[in-house]
Structures are given as C-alpha cells and as structure tokens.
Amino acid sequence: xxxxxxxxxxxxxxxxxxxxxxxxxxxxxxxxxxxxxxxxxxxxxxxxxxxxxxxxxxxxxxxxxxxxxxxxxxxxxxxxxxxxxxxxxxxxxxxxxxxxxxxxxxx
Numbered sequence: 001x002x003x004x005x006x007x008x009x010x011x012x013x014x015x016x017x018x019x020x021x022x023x024x025x026x027x028x029x030x031x032x033x034x035x036x037x038x039x040x041x042x043x044x045x046x047x048x049x050x051x052x053x054x055x056x057x058x059x060x061x062x063x064x065x066x067x068x069x070x071x072x073x074x075x076x077x078x079x080x081x082x083x084x085x086x087x088x089x090x091x092x093x094x095x096x097x098x099x100x101x102x103x104x105x106x107x
Contacts, residue, residue, distance in 0.1 A: 003075040004087040006062060008095040021060035021087070026074040035093050035105045037064060045070045048077060060085040066107075068092045 006014075014020060023040035025032055032042045043051050045065070055061065061083065065071035068091050075088045089095070097104040 003072065003079055005090045006087045007090050008099045011062060011089060011096075012100040021062045021085075022056070023064060024055070024061050024074070025064045025093075026070050027065050027093070031066065031093075031107070034107060035097065037093065037096055037101075037104070040064060045074050048074055052078075052081060055083070057081075057083045058085070060087070062087045062089055064089045064096075065092045067094050 063071040
C-alpha cells in the first residue's frame with residue numbers, strides 16, 4: 001500500500017474548512033520548538049514504534065517533518081503497522097512556511 005501525499009496548500013485549505021486531520025510531527029524536539037504547525041503533535045521518528053498506542057489507527061493522520069523524507073518513513077511504518085488513513089505532507093514544514101504561513105521560520 002502506498003502512502004498518500006498532500007501539499008501544504010491542500011492541507012491549509014482542509015484546516016481552514018474545519019477538516020483538519022491529526023497532525024503528527026516526527027521531527028526532533030528542538031526542530032518542533034523552532035517551527036511547527038498549530039495543533040500538531042510531536043512524536044519524534046525514533047519514538048514512533050514505542051508510542052504507537054498514542055495514535056488512533058482509524059483516524060486520518062498527516063505526518064510532518066522538515067522536507068518530507070522522515071515523515072515518509074514514518075508514514076510507511078504506520079501503514080505497515082495497520083493504520084488505514086495515513087498521508088505525508090509533501091515538502092514538510094519548509095513547504096508550509098513557503099506556501100502557507102511565512103511566520104513559521106525556515107531552517
């Protein structure tokens with residue numbers, strides 16, 4: 001099963017329309033503290049296996065990282081772990097900053 005992709009602008013539109021999925025940020029705590037999307041939840045990539053119980057396998061989850069690579073890894077892991085509705089944010093927080101919210105710092 002392949003992981004769905006969503007662009008930053010598509011995600012922003014969904015959030016504005018009150019269709020916000022669960023936003024799972026898999027970056028490191030220092031990255032999350034520096035730049036994050038409002039209402040996203042931090043579970044660093046290396047903690048995902050131990051913290052799966054904190055996630056709802058039936059809920060729509062959009063996975064976020066810096067540029068989309070770590071989130072793609074996490075999204076694939078979640079799909080292989082039985083999660084049904086997983087999407088990767090293409091371009092990560094960097095794309096969000098560039099296309100949706102310039103107040104989010106780039107790094």
